[in-house]
Amino acid sequence: MSDLIRPEIKALSAYHVADAGGMIKLDAMENPYGLPDDLIARWLQKISHAALNRYPDPHAAELRDSLRGYMQIPADQAIMLGNGSDELIQMMAMAVAQPGRSILAPEPGFVMYKMIATFVGMDYIGVPLRDDFSLDLPAMLAAVKAQQPALIFLAYPNNPTANLFDEQAMLDIIQASQGLVIVDEAYQPFAGESFMPRLGQFENLLVMRTVSKMGLAGLRLGLLAGNPKWINEFDKVRLPYNINVLTQITAQFALDNASVFEAQATSIREQRSWLLNELNKLADLQVYPSRANFILVRFGKKNASKVFELLKQQGILIKNLSPAGGALDQCLRITVGTSDENRAFVSALRKCLHA
Ligand SMILES: *Cc1c(COP(=O)(O)O)cnc(C)c1O
Numbered sequence: 001m002s003d004l005i006r007p008e009i010k011a012l013s014a015y016h017v018a019d020a021g022g023m024i025k026l027d028a029m030e031n032p033y034g035l036p037d038d039l040i041a042r043w044l045q046k047i048s049h050a051a052l053n054r055y056p057d058p059h060a061a062e063l064r065d066s067l068r069g070y071m072q073i074p075a076d077q078a079i080m081l082g083n084g085s086d087e088l089i090q091m092m093a094m095a096v097a098q099p100g101r102s103i104l105a106p107e108p109g110f111v112m113y114k115m116i117a118t119f120v121g122m123d124y125i126g127v128p129l130r131d132d133f134s135l136d137l138p139a140m141l142a143a144v145k146a147q148q149p150a151l152i153f154l155a156y157p158n159n160p161t162a163n164l165f166d167e168q169a170m171l172d173i174i175q176a177s178q179g180l181v182i183v184d185e186a187y188q189p190f191a192g193e194s195f196m197p198r199l200g201q202f203e204n205l206l207v208m209r210t211v212s213k214m215g216l217a218g219l220r221l222g223l224l225a226g227n228p229k230w231i232n233e234f235d236k237v238r239l240p241y242n243i244n245v246l247t248q249i250t251a252q253f254a255l256d257n258a259s260v261f262e263a264q265a266t267s268i269r270e271q272r273s274w275l276l277n278e279l280n281k282l283a284d285l286q287v288y289p290s291r292a293n294f295i296l297v298r299f300g301k302k303n304a305s306k307v308f309e310l311l312k313q314q315g316i317l318i319k320n321l322s323p324a325g326g327a328l329d330q331c332l333r334i335t336v337g338t339s340d341e342n343r344a345f346v347s348a349l350r351k352c353l354h355a
Contacts (some may be wrong), residue, residue: 008118015115017239023317024341029159029187029294032337033264039257046253049244058244063248066255067223071209075201076229078339083242085186085210086112089153092182092206092224093120094237096150104149106135108160109325110184113153124151128327133161133288135169146174152177155184157191160333161323162290164193174202180230182206187292189214189265190272196225213293215261216254219247268293270312272336278346282353294320294335304330307352314348 018027025032035043064079073079082088089112093103096118105113107126117124127143129134132279144152152173157164174181181204183195188209196207206226211219220244224231254261272290279287279297286298299307308320320331 002184006121007041008121012115012118012154015111018317020317023076023312023315024344026335026337026341026345027317027319028217029213029292030217030333031213031261031264031268031293033058033215033267036260037336041261043250043253044280047249048112050245052150052245052348054070054245056241056243056248058240060243060248063243063252063255065203066252069240070255070258070265071223072196073225074197074200076228077225078228080224080231081168081243082222082224082237082238084212085184085208086116086223087220087242088208088224088234089113089116089182089220090119091148091181091234091237092151093117093122094197096121096180098150099119102147102149103151103153104143105153105155106140106158108133108321108324109184110153110155110159111180122150123147129158129161131327133158133163135165135173135326137166138170140169140173141176144210145339150179152179153184154181155186155350156195157290158290159186159292160294160296160328160331162288162292162294164191164291165194170195174205180204180206180226182208184208186210186213189261190269190293191291193291200260203229206230211251215264216251219250221247221251239242245337246263251310271339274339275334275336275342275346278342282349284353294333296331296333299330299332302353304332307349308332310352310355311345316345316348318345338352 015058041355060081073167082322093116102125103113103117104125106129114124125143125147127139154165154170185194185207188194199207201206206224208224210222275289275295279285282301284300288296305320311318321331321333
């Protein structure tokens with residue numbers, strides 16, 4: 001029985017989430033703002049009527065309609081909801097997985113694409129980005145042509161590099177691919193750019209969104225929009241009640257009060273500018289441009305892992321990407337926090353650099 005677990009699963013390490021007890025948490029691209037008190041009171045009122053004894057609406061029809069309006073999803077495009085966009089990636093992979101089939105994504109990129117490929121027994125092709133983290137279009141097109149991946153994921157903006165890829169390069173990849181291209185717009189509230197209006201233009205284009213980064217990471221709700229021809233098939237591998245009652249009610253409530261989240265996103269974008277400006281003043285630090293709610297930096301002489309540990313000792317948790325090595329050697333990723341949190345971070349970082 002010792003070979004019961006597949007070797008590729010045995011070789012994995014479980015997705016690690018750092019313990020942030022009592023620390024300033026700038027590691028996971030969460031919105032640092034909670035809900036205002038008056039909104040919490042009204043939300044409690046709403047969920048007090050939740051029918052917890054009943055199964056949720058399996059199609060979350062009301063919420064889906066609201067999301068369609070809010071995210072301006074074209075009327076001829078279908079929508080599927082997931083327990084976070086992670087679950088949507090998993091459902092797409094499950095629906096296409098076959099021996100020899102592959103998932104392709106630029107590297108460095110979002111780690112779940114590769115993990116989920118492994119879960120479902122698909123090959124994973126990581127195509128390196130250029131040194132400035134832009135798409136290497138010839139390399140992407142060569143890989144697409146040679147491997148014809150079933151799924152291509154393009155995070156827009158990309159995580160962990162924070163940049164938006166060139167729009168024309170993405171269109172070239174969509175047109176060159178016989179498989180599906182999923183534009184992952186997890187950071188759309190901070191980028192202001194979207195492929196959503198292009199959905200009708202390409203049959204093999206899908207757009208994925210999540211409410212996680214806009215301030216509702218605890219809800220676990222993601223959305224996939226695209227041609228009904230694909231979405232209707234993916235929907236067959238969806239577990240019937242994947243969006244629970246409390247998530248349906250709460251997400252609907254959030255959309256009814258969307259201006260609160262939009263104002264928070266505006267603050268985060270302002271704080272991002274402030275943080276970029278402060279970081280750019282520091283020596284020994286390469287600061288990459290950001291269209292997301294986080295910033296990637298690379299250290300020169302200072303050891304990034306050591307800076308990460310020193311920050312932790314000062315009660316500030318960010319993400320250390322340096323152990324991944326390669327293109328992320330000496331890199332740390334900082335989620336944009338509140339003004340106070342960002343100030344605390346910058347002053348702690350200055351101390352580290354002088355240590
Ligand atoms: C955070 C993130 C997600 C995950 O979103 P959930 O909806 O919380 O599962 C998806 N894609 C990218 C690129 C991300 O950075």
